[in-house]
Amino acid sequence: MKPVRTRNLPKKTPSKTKSSSKDPVQVFCRLRPMQNESDQACMTIICPRSIQVTPPDTSANYRAGSAKDVIYSFQRVFDEAVGQKEIFETVGLPLVKSLLEGRNGLLFAYGVTGSGKTYTMNGGPQDGGIMPRSLDVLFNSIHNYQAKKYTFKADKMNGFEIQSDVDALKERQQELIRNLESRPTRTPRKNSDPEIFCRQPDTTQLDLPCEDNTYAVFVTYVEIYNNSVFDLLEESQDSVSQYRQVKILREDALKNMYVHGVTEVEVKSPEEAFEAFYKGQKKKRVANTMLNAESSRSHSVFSIRLVQAPLDYHGETVAQEKGGMVISQLSLVDLAGCERTNRTKNSGQRLREAGNINNSLMSLRSCLEILRENQLTGANKMVPYRDSKLTHLFKNYLDGEGEVSMIVCANPRAEDYDETTQVMKFAEMSQEVQIARPVPVRLDFGFTPGRRKANQVFRTAVKQLEEEGFNENIPIDVDIVYSLSSEFPSMDILGPEGGKVLTELKAFLQERIKQRSLLGKDLLLKQEHFRALLAKVEQENILVKQESITQQAQLDQERNRMRNLTVKLGSVERQNSTLQRRFEEQEHKISILQQEKADLEMALSQSAIDKQKVKSRYNAKVAMETEKISHVLEKKLEKDRQQLQNAIRAKDEKLRRVRHALKEDIPPSSASSTSSLANVTSKSDGGTTQSSSALPKTPSADSRRMGLALRNPRHRRSRSVEGTGKWLDHCPATPVPLSTVFQPNMKKRKSVTKLTDVKDITKGTERYCLTTQEQDTDGELETRLYKGDVVPTCSGGAQVIFSDVELLKQSSPTGNAAGPTTRKRSARMSGVDVAERCLTAVEGHGKRPHISGKH
Numbered sequence: 001m002k003p004v005r006t007r008n009l010p011k012k013t014p015s016k017t018k019s020s021s022k023d024p025v026q027v028f029c030r031l032r033p034m035q036n037e038s039d040q041a042c043m044t045i046i047c048p049r050s051i052q053v054t055p056p057d058t059s060a061n062y063r064a065g066s067a068k069d070v071i072y073s074f075q076r077v078f079d080e081a082v083g084q085k086e087i088f089e090t091v092g093l094p095l096v097k098s099l100l101e102g103r104n105g106l107l108f109a110y111g112v113t114g115s116g117k118t119y120t121m122n123g124g125p126q127d128g129g130i131m132p133r134s135l136d137v138l139f140n141s142i143h144n145y146q147a148k149k150y151t152f153k154a155d156k157m158n159g160f161e162i163q164s165d166v167d168a169l170k171e172r173q174q175e176l177i178r179n180l181e182s183r184p185t186r187t188p189r190k191n192s193d194p195e196i197f198c199r200q201p202d203t204t205q206l207d208l209p210c211e212d213n214t215y216a217v218f219v220t221y222v223e224i225y226n227n228s229v230f231d232l233l234e235e236s237q238d239s240v241s242q243y244r245q246v247k248i249l250r251e252d253a254l255k256n257m258y259v260h261g262v263t264e265v266e267v268k269s270p271e272e273a274f275e276a277f278y279k280g281q282k283k284k285r286v287a288n289t290m291l292n293a294e295s296s297r298s299h300s301v302f303s304i305r306l307v308q309a310p311l312d313y314h315g316e317t318v319a320q321e322k323g324g325m326v327i328s329q330l331s332l333v334d335l336a337g338c339e340r341t342n343r344t345k346n347s348g349q350r351l352r353e354a355g356n357i358n359n360s361l362m363s364l365r366s367c368l369e370i371l372r373e374n375q376l377t378g379a380n381k382m383v384p385y386r387d388s389k390l391t392h393l394f395k396n397y398l399d400g401e402g403e404v405s406m407i408v409c410a411n412p413r414a415e416d417y418d419e420t421t422q423v424m425k426f427a428e429m430s431q432e433v434q435i436a437r438p439v440p441v442r443l444d445f446g447f448t449p450g451r452r453k454a455n456q457v458f459r460t461a462v463k464q465l466e467e468e469g470f471n472e473n474i475p476i477d478v479d480i481v482y483s484l485s486s487e488f489p490s491m492d493i494l495g496p497e498g499g500k501v502l503t504e505l506k507a508f509l510q511e512r513i514k515q516r517s518l519l520g521k522d523l524l525l526k527q528e529h530f531r532a533l534l535a536k537v538e539q540e541n542i543l544v545k546q547e548s549i550t551q552q553a554q555l556d557q558e559r560n561r562m563r564n565l566t567v568k569l570g571s572v573e574r575q576n577s578t579l580q581r582r583f584e585e586q587e588h589k590i591s592i593l594q595q596e597k598a599d600l601e602m603a604l605s606q607s608a609i610d611k612q613k614v615k616s617r618y619n620a621k622v623a624m625e626t627e628k629i630s631h632v633l634e635k636k637l638e639k640d641r642q643q644l645q646n647a648i649r650a651k652d653e654k655l656r657r658v659r660h661a662l663k664e665d666i667p668p669s670s671a672s673s674t675s676s677l678a679n680v681t682s683k684s685d686g687g688t689t690q691s692s693s694a695l696p697k698t699p700s701a702d703s704r705r706m707g708l709a710l711r712n713p714r715h716r717r718s719r720s721v722e723g724t725g726k727w728l729d730h731c732p733a734t735p736v737p738l739s740t741v742f743q744p745n746m747k748k749r750k751s752v753t754k755l756t757d758v759k760d761i762t763k764g765t766e767r768y769c770l771t772t773q774e775q776d777t778d779g780e781l782e783t784r785l786y787k788g789d790v791v792p793t794c795s796g797g798a799q800v801i802f803s804d805v806e807l808l809k810q811s812s813p814t815g816n817a818a819g820p821t822t823r824k825r826s827a828r829m830s831g832v833d834v835a836e837r838c839l840t841a842v843e844g845h846g847k848r849p850h851i852s853g854k855h
């Protein structure tokens, strides 16, 4: 298949077919946010279409006394808060729509340096500007309708060729090999640049004007630096700016301006387009100036070219008809900012750049001014497009057809006032320039509209049938689409070119007759085929009807059965719902009870906690009290001990004095004979007391007893225990020897330790005597004899009725009559419980009493 070369249709056309309707240049104004809150503003938005500029007192106008508030009106004024998306939807989206419809568009970003032109055009990864969003929307819209890569090829003369499938495939293979060789371990394209990787794409999608077309996108990126054009996408060894090749502007066959030899990159996705853009961006001249850290030092032009061509009759491959291809272009121009050298303080290269920037902007301004004048006054002044490369490149847009828009960026701060007013004046004036409205593009070759979609639907249906197991061979009906070719050509035979028109008309009619007879034959064939099909279908129909009657009967039976089942089901469902209700009620009760239980458990655990708290509080209190009491008792004990010691000390003192007195009173010879003194004190029931002494009395002893009562017959000496009857003697096993005459005299006696049987007590025993020995408080030995009568009890035991106690006390005038041994033994005896010993004796236990074991 031979490649076909075609031209862009909507470019400059002869004046007779040129559109008579015109549209003004669309101008929008965008205010950027102030960097510092303290900055003074000189601009106020008074309505969505107007802005008021107030001269600050620092401005030149103010100083010259010509300052006054000026209101500028635009298509729309965006305040600082308006985001990138809204700007794109108002300014960029109509241009993308025109691009898809085959119309050219041009968008300038114009303004003072640092006013946000680059930000508005390109934006950042998270808030893309007009350029990335335009690419997103374009690819979202043509996504399913893109041609295979290299189907269209730039012809280097501002046009495109349609390549054969084989050539396109070859080029694709070559590209693949190139890529494999240059980047064997290539990372996915999407990740190659972080700005591409993390960007937020715009998801807007536009309706395609023609779904039977196939589309391809090409991008170019050039900069105009110091009035020279450079290709930013050119692959070159030298990245140093001055060695880059300067490109020249040329006119194509249709008098359209283009950059000769510019690199046109075919892109299949927004990411591929951004990759090309960022590649060019790295080469773009930017510099750090006083007013902007990344100030553009050149005008950059990013162009998106959309090539579209209709598909053939079958909606399968690109139609090779001549003139069928449409090329539209959207140029996004980020102009360098106008700047005053006294503010930027530029010098050297920066100063030269600024001069060139200002010159080209001035040139743009004067071109538009003259255009406006020509349009308003009908004058025919020459527009100086050739004064600068910028105006020369866009000549066709300004005096040809297309849509021209401008977004004026402004920094509202007072310092920019002088430059801003110039920009505003120019922008407002630009709106008066009229641009011819493009003629709508026709892509009609007389093919059936929607053929691609129809084929797709047919293929999907066939695939589905095959999946369902329908294996009959279904031919894909992508045959002749019934059409008698395109519309009649011009039939104006009265003009000078009447002959030519007649010849063309004849050829057209012959072609049409041929087509008609071809279609007629085809129609007859199809009618035959259709009739045969119809007969077959009719037969099938009869069979189907019979089957249908049988099935209808079955169906009725089934229906009846179903009705019965439905009735049953209804009653079961009712029962079920009753049970369900009861079940729910019970569940509700259970949940209430569980709730109550939980509440009670909680209360219980709370009270347990409270109890524990009280207990621990009381324990603490008790411990405190105990400590307090023990402290008091200890104190008291200490005090008592002290008192006791004092008393002992006093007694000792007394004794010492007595001894002393005795020593002085008694001569040494008689001291030994009177060293032992025994007093017998007998206590009777009557409580009267009488003392008698068996020893010769010392004068002092006699004198002490002189006031006592006369002899009490009941009080007798110990020896008087003698008498009738047998005594049960209950004395310590090893009694302390008394060494006195006062001894109990029991002629008949039986020791309590010898008892083996209770009857031994009652048998012949009449009297009982319990002897105890202990120390008194002075440490002297004190012997007591408890005497009583043994009386048998009714249970067969015995009891003692005590009738007399004899107390035998031994004291020494020197205080040491009783030896240490005696004292010690007596002391040991003092621990003996008298009552226990009495009990042992009286009850007459056969065993040896426990107490006697201790003695």
Ligand SMILES: Nc1ncnc2c1ncn2[C@@H]1O[C@H](COP(=O)(O)OP(=O)(O)OP(=O)(O)O)[C@@H](O)[C@H]1O
Residues within 6 Å of the ligand: 031, 032, 033, 111, 112, 113, 114, 115, 116, 117, 118, 119, 120, 292, 294, 295, 296, 297, 335, 336, 337, 338, 409
């Ligand atoms: N609307 C905006 N919102 C947030 N930041 C902005 C806005 N406009 C501009 N900026 C910021 O201001 C700075 C300067 O903006 P930008 O580079 O776009 O200015 P410019 O007009 O292109 O300057 P020059 O003409 O010197 O190239 C940038 O850091 C940019 O991010």
